[in-house]
Amino acid sequence: MSRPKAPVERDCRPCTACCDGWVRITVAGHEARPTSPCPHSTGAGCDDYPNRPLDPCVQFICGWRLGGSPLPDWMKPNEARVIVLFGRTQWNGLPVDLAVPVGLKVPPRALDWLKSFARQHGRPLLYTEQVRDAGRFTGEQTVYGFGPPAFQEQAGQWNADGVDW
Numbered sequence: 001m002s003r004p005k006a007p008v009e010r011d012c013r014p015c016t017a018c019c020d021g022w023v024r025i026t027v028a029g030h031e032a033r034p035t036s037p038c039p040h041s042t043g044a045g046c047d048d049y050p051n052r053p054l055d056p057c058v059q060f061i062c063g064w065r066l067g068g069s070p071l072p073d074w075m076k077p078n079e080a081r082v083i084v085l086f087g088r089t090q091w092n093g094l095p096v097d098l099a100v101p102v103g104l105k106v107p108p109r110a111l112d113w114l115k116s117f118a119r120q121h122g123r124p125l126l127y128t129e130q131v132r133d134a135g136r137f138t139g140e141q142t143v144y145g146f147g148p149p150a151f152q153e154q155a156g157q158w159n160a161d162g163v164d165w
């Protein structure tokens, strides 16, 4: 399966997972992080939606929101606590999907679903865990690979290299 490219079909509201810094975004100079969400996020929407910038706000479309998304309704990021980005990178000519937790870790139900999808479609999966220091999220993430052993080694190398996801 290639990266879905169909038009957006699903409505974000009331999700603000990307606005709240669980993925790395910079909005009008503000670097959103889990401890420092976009100032316009109300936690249930955007208080300046008509004026939101094109990059990243209009252009960012998570895997759940994509038209034709294979993700079930229950995997909406604010409910399943995971943001999925299809085809985030490539490995050995294969598209690699990325799952970023909305919280510390991707919850088991969502991770099991993603691993099953990865096995079924032969798509290596990267999933991350948010790093905490003294109980505070640092904005860094540890990445894990699910797929062939060589891919898992590659994921370990990306981790050692400090690649940002």
Ligand code: SF4
Pocket (backbone or CB within 6 Å): 011, 012, 013, 015, 016, 017, 018, 019, 060, 061, 062, 063, 064, 065, 077, 078, 083
């Ligand atoms: S994570 Fe996805 S569903 Fe949630 S606000 Fe961002 S684009 Fe919308």
Ligand code: SF4
Pocket (backbone or CB within 6 Å): 018, 019, 027, 038, 039, 040, 041, 042, 045, 046, 047, 048, 049, 052, 053, 057
């Ligand atoms: S400006 Fe609005 S849409 Fe853009 S990140 Fe902030 S809250 Fe989200």
